């Protein structure tokens with residue numbers, strides 16, 4: 001079908017047509033919308049979002065103390081200066097994103113309460129058809145788009161990951177998943193057990209410790225934490241000198257990125273020294289008598305999992321104050337009054353909070369078909385963690401684990417805009433990542449090397465994810481320092497891109 005015929009058919013069926021359809025109005029989708037307006041002016045686009053507002057992660061997570069665990073100079077967009085303390089609350093991040101939306105006229109492009117469930121690619125029409133439901137009216141909605149930009153994040157927003165433990169039904173108190181924090185939860189004076197020791201536990205515990213009776217963090221194994229002031233003195237000095245906010249943003253980003261690169265390199269070259277430095281930071285708050293060896297010394301190498309930053313050591317200070325404590329053990333079963341541990345000890349609880357992570361969802365729980373054939377993403381090979389072999393006109397945004405997510409969202413957005421402009425210049429309407437002759441015998445490996453990075457939700461979902469090859473084009477490196485130079489230099493006429 002020609003472009004004109006597509007528009008005419010879409011109008012006849014009351015299907016709205018756009019050059020680009022973005023799914024998700026989190027940090028990636030809003031950033032994508034911004035970059036489209038700047039780098040591809042005149043491109044029609046829509047952002048489809050299941051929730052009632054923008055923010056994604058920052059809208060979904062409402063537990064007390066929800067905040068970033070990386071700095072906002074790099075978690076913030078490259079184009080919008082961050083002007084406050086580096087670790088930000090949920091409300092501050094939502095305000096920042098709200099400003100990006102209003103300052104750039106993105107509001108009118110977003111459709112909220114639109115949950116997309118089906119995406120069909122037609123090679124004869126060179127078009128995606130998306131189908132979903134308006135959650136406020138129950139109405140079925142349909143859109144067509146030449147290009148699909150998947151900014152749906154990496155986990156199911158409607159529910160967190162809840163393992164099954166024996167006896168859960170017997171527990172007489174309340175079980176809470178932080179991703180679905182109940183507004184009516186009264187924890188004042190209550191005995192609380194938080195299961196898990198990731199960033200969620202470390203931010204939730206200091207936020208509730210003062211008000212609850214006591215909070216125990218129950219972990220199977222310890223996690224690394226980094227401590228420090230929630231301040232960047234250089235940023236404060238430059239502000240004091242009345243330097244332009246955009247300059248400060250750029251300078252501070254460069255400084256943070258440089259320091260992170262040194263830290264990451266050292267985590268690989270001298271893991272033991274880095275480990276001892278991290279543990280010293282923990283000891284500085286907990287004192288020499290605390291059993292750091294049992295409760296804060298992980299079994300894995302630093303940086304194999306994301307390292308949460310604990311601003312001003314607040315989580316550790318809650319432990320030092322006696323309002324919070326850590327138990328390292330395993331759950332035998334839930335009981336009426338709490339949790340029986342494998343060691344035989346019991347933890348009494350009025351409320352049990354399961355900070356046990358996410359349910360990975362690949363591409364927003366959407367059923368994809370390509371020319372009528374169901375698409376199984378695990379049968380595809382990833383093109384640099386952005387596109388998939390055999391899947392035309394589609395990019396997904398999966399940010400960095402070890403650096404701020406948004407650094408990659410910005411880089412991927414530049415790539416998408418360049419690709420869209422290239423399609424236009426070539427007069428092509430379809431681009432499909434395809435293994436080249438030299439890639440045919442390439443060994444295919446799991447999406448990410450578990451030796452390199454292995455958080456639970458990735459390991460649990462690895463079988464759903466695309467494969468990687470042994471060449472840079474077919475890998476998701478998770479390395480900002482490589483990708484920041486390689487992405488802008490990608491040759492769009494390389495044989496890995498087949499145009500039609």
Ligand SMILES: Cc1cc2nc3c(=O)[nH]c(=O)nc-3n(C[C@H](O)[C@H](O)[C@H](O)COP(=O)(O)OP(=O)(O)OC[C@H]3O[C@@H](n4cnc5c(N)ncnc54)[C@H](O)[C@@H]3O)c2cc1C
Nearest residue numbers: 024026027028050056057068069070116152153364404405
């Ligand atoms: C509590 C918490 C703190 C974090 N802190 C940091 C941090 O400090 N630094 C960092 O780098 N990362 C952090 N992360 C990781 C974080 O999720 C990402 O950095 C980032 O916010 C993801 O943004 P996103 O827009 O790609 O996806 P999301 O924030 O997940 O947003 C995706 C959006 O897509 C929508 N969507 C999904 N499927 C569909 C569908 N089928 N139809 C319509 N809409 C759909 C969702 O409703 C959602 O609004 C944190 C995560 C959590 C949970």
